[in-house]
Amino acid sequence: MRILFLSYWGLNDGLTTSTVFPHLRLLQERADVTAIRLVTIERGPDAQAELTFQPGFAADKITFEPLRSRPGRNVILNKIEDFTRFPQELIRQAEAFKPDFILARGAPAGALAYLVWQKTRLPFYVESFEPHADYMLESGVWRRYDPRYLFQRYWEKRQKQLALGLMPVAENYRRQLITEGVPAGRIVTVPCSVDAQAFAFDAASHTRVRQQLGFAGSDTVGIYVGKFGSIYYDAEAFDVFKAAADHFGAGFRLIILTPDPIADVQRKLAAVGLQPGQVFITKAPHGEVPGYLSAADFAFATIKPAPCRLYCSAIKIGEYWASGLPVLVPPGVGDDSAIIEAESGGAVFDLDRPGSVAAALARLDAIMQVPDYRARIHELALRHRSLSRAREAYAALLPAENVATV
Incomplete structure (x- = not known):
């Protein structure tokens, strides 16, 4: 053949x-x-x-x-x-x-x-x-x-x-x-599909990357991988980042891996009141992404809702799951939003519903309090993205x- x-x-x-x-x-x-x-x-x-x-x-x-x-x-x-x-x-x-x-x-x-x-x-x-x-x-x-x-x-x-x-x-x-x-x-x-083994949580990377970024072991770290705009939220994504910072308090840190110009991202972060010391921004080669995911505690998938979004499959969600990260995601994103709700793979927020982001962050926080939550969420990648x-x-x-x- x-x-x-x-x-x-x-x-x-x-x-x-x-x-x-x-x-x-x-x-x-x-x-x-x-x-x-x-x-x-x-x-x-x-x-x-x-x-x-x-x-x-x-x-x-x-x-x-x-x-x-x-x-x-x-x-x-x-x-x-x-x-x-x-x-x-x-x-x-x-x-x-x-x-x-x-x-x-x-x-x-x-x-x-x-x-x-x-x-x-x-x-x-x-x-x-x-x-x-x-x-x-x-x-x-x-x-x-x-x-x-x-x-x-x-x-x-x-x-x-x-x-x-x-x-x-x-x-x-x-x-x-x-x-x-x-x-x-x-x-x-x-x-x-994702290589669940390649993206699996690595404790050594967790410590090493946090030390390199100046993040404390006790910090709550969120991560976003991808672009802003087009099929993804733009200004709205930064509002969600700010809501997470408000929820988790002074120990919140954010990693953004994006091909977008860093100056543009910094300007949008400043517009919502996030300080430079709270956020690390870079364009990372794909091979370095697993290390950054290991350093995080949860992930954002701020994909803009639309009727046909039910038919998509975001590679980033599979990679997040493989690393054991619960995902904050809007409703109607492929099969994943329903899986996240049914199998506690993160939390779903709807910007059209007042209070939805706060409720989703509280649910995400509860998931992260469960011992070995990363191992359980890793299984979602094995079941759904193998x-x-x-x-x-x-x-x-x-x-x-x-x-x-x-």
């Missing part, structure tokens, strides 16, 4: 490291997979940079070839041009590599796979399949008549009709797809005999 694995993110993007690489390792372990071509989409500085594929993969099985976006153009025109040029480049790669199918990571990558299918009839599967167009619309990033929204929505419809298999990240979306007429046999839910879910989906949807009949 020869697989062209298409990621919509760049090689050095944290999402590639956290979600694509683990799946590549699963695929290379299969005896019936003889070759994999990883294709990433490079934008910004990496679009012109020399890229080196991360070691640790079987060089005789996995090769790498990026698609490079052209720099210095209007973002809308650039994206449209990508979706006219990239399919042709993928067709050329397919002619040289001769894959049995494309395995696309995410609905935007699935759109490119569909456009290749349109010209070549090369079969394709889409993992991490979500209603991306509606995400962007409901988050206010795209408008209803934005060409990006209109095209992506149509391409998602075609993926539902033509993909040999879809792997949504939430059981909520699997059920929705079935109601839309997608055959249940073509759908397997695969939440964003890589075995992806392995089972590949076994169900990608067997060689399916390819032979295409």
Whole structure:
């Protein structure tokens, strides 16, 4: 079996490291997979940079070839041009590599796979399949008549009709797809997987990182990983951070791991009255994130609620759980908000309900008073975010005999 694995993110993007690489390792372990071509989409500085594929993969099985976006153009025109040029480049790669199918990571990558299918009839599967167009619309990033929204929505419809298999990240979306007429046999839910062992709590890291940051062992430390704005709360997130500081008092400390400009984050912290000494901000490589999580006591997942958010799976929540951190999260975030409420994996707050944040913080505080709470919450990652879910989906949807009949 020869697989062209298409990621919509760049090689050095944290999402590639956290979600694509683990799946590549699963695929290379299969005896019936003889070759994999990883294709990433490079934008910004990496679009012109020399890229080196991360070691640790079987060089005789996995090769790498990026698609490079052209720099210095209007973002809308650039994206449209990508979706006219990239399919042709993928067709050329397919002619040289001769894959049995494309395995696309995410609905935007699935759109490119569909456009290749349109010209070549090369079969394709889409993992991490979500209603991306509606995400962007409901988050206010795209408008209803934005060409990006209109095209992506149509391409998602075609993926539902033509993909040999879809792997949504939430059981909520699997059920929705079935109601839309997608055959249940073509759908397997695969939440964003995490390496629970790699992110497990480490007592030595807990002490070391706190000492490096100047945090006391008795401090209550919250952590946030990710961006602000778009599908995430922006100013509202900082209000929640301040509420946590008020609840936990003088011993509250905050770690923020973000690619956003540090000066912007500092300005927003100052606006809500959080002092520089209370907060550490950095952009951390993915490999350093587990250490920072071990130093924390709980985590924030300030994802902006929207109707289609029920269909998402935030990788950060799985990583938080793997470290044993209870999570403060809004309602309606994938399957996770319901799991958090049912299995005490944190606390749910609703900014539309007065007093909700305070009540959620009190619940979170109670969870952290229970001995060995981290070990219990770590089990949530094992149950709900294990890589075995992806392995089972590949076994169900990608067997060689399916390819032979295409």
